[in-house]
Amino acid sequence: MMASTFLKLKNLSRDGALRCRKWNRQYSKSSYAAAASESEKMEEEEAPSSGISRPLSEILKELNKKVPDSLVKTRLEKDGFPVRYIPWHLVNRILNLHAPEWSGEVRNISYSADAKSVSVVYRVTLYGTDAEIFRESTGTASVDDTSYGDPVQKAEAMAFRRACARLGLGLHLYHEDAS
Template sequence: MNATIATTPIQARVAYISEPKPSKYGDVHYVGILFRDLSIADDDNPDSKIWKNLSSEDSSLYMAGDIVELRPRYDDKNKLHHDIFVIEQVNSPAPVPKNAVVATTTGDQLEPPSAPGQWSLKQIQAALSRPLPQSLLSTRREGGKDLTYISWHCANRILDKYAPGWAWEITKLELADKALFMVGSLSIPCSDGLIVQCASRTESLDCSSYGDPSSNAESMAFRRACARFGLGLYLYDK
């Protein structure tokens, strides 16, 4: 990509998204995304190919076929970067879980909101319902089956990004019959108003798994409340 092109906004198509790869600098996983400059008709022209390495979390914003604008920006060391803005999102050719809600209209804002209440509930659900990168998922053995799930701290970070201003509160806690019963409420401010979803969990006090009954119950209740907003909901499909 030459200097003239690099200093002007570029309209491009998401041509390829790689599998997540671990960074040598820590636990972060990165995904390579190939953008093709729409102003260059020849796909074999090397100037039409623009590679960007994004974190797995950031890469979940984009799907193959999306039309984006790459806007140049220089950092304090005069190094060129490109901010990515989605112009039009199309359905990915890859299969999507049946419960996933994907925003496909041109007018939907796909960049993360910058303030609480900026997005509508529909926009938040569309962002949270996207299939998650494999690097953000965990697996545990339960009842003779391997269960795939999202950890509470990953869900926390995703809410921070797509639902700023969210709040979690334990609203009920009871002990009975050697078990702990917990109810929590997840509140997300939207342009439609404050939306609240509740979820519960019962955990045995004789905890044989990792953690303790209280933290395990809260983790599950929190993740269930997140699923009510779409986050990881497809993982509950049997």
């Protein structure tokens, strides 16, 4: 019984690897715009995980490209100041496209001494054929702000996006006002 289960898993793994290679060939040269147009199709399909496929320098080169304006959202802060950002779920899809073996983890969650805000530290790790790299960042949200899920979710999404920006993804959004 156990041997047949093992063989089934082995065959599934081999089939999955073939689908992953096919998926990588099809999408490895895709632009962010193509990723956005394919996102609806991909929601229904299983997103494959391909093994480590490229050197880290190539992955970082792709992540450092400017994200199309069609993927960027704008929200108004309480003071009326507009903030441009890439929603966390699109950042996640872009990472899946260009760095399929990335990983992310919440490293710390802490509340301020007065319990009015929560901060999250998030780490994103990229794996290439030649190296791996990680970046951490923080996000902080007011406990009273429930405009986007709960405050911990908001702080986590912010920390995730910022950690990805430290790897180059969407970094251009932080420098738009400087030009």
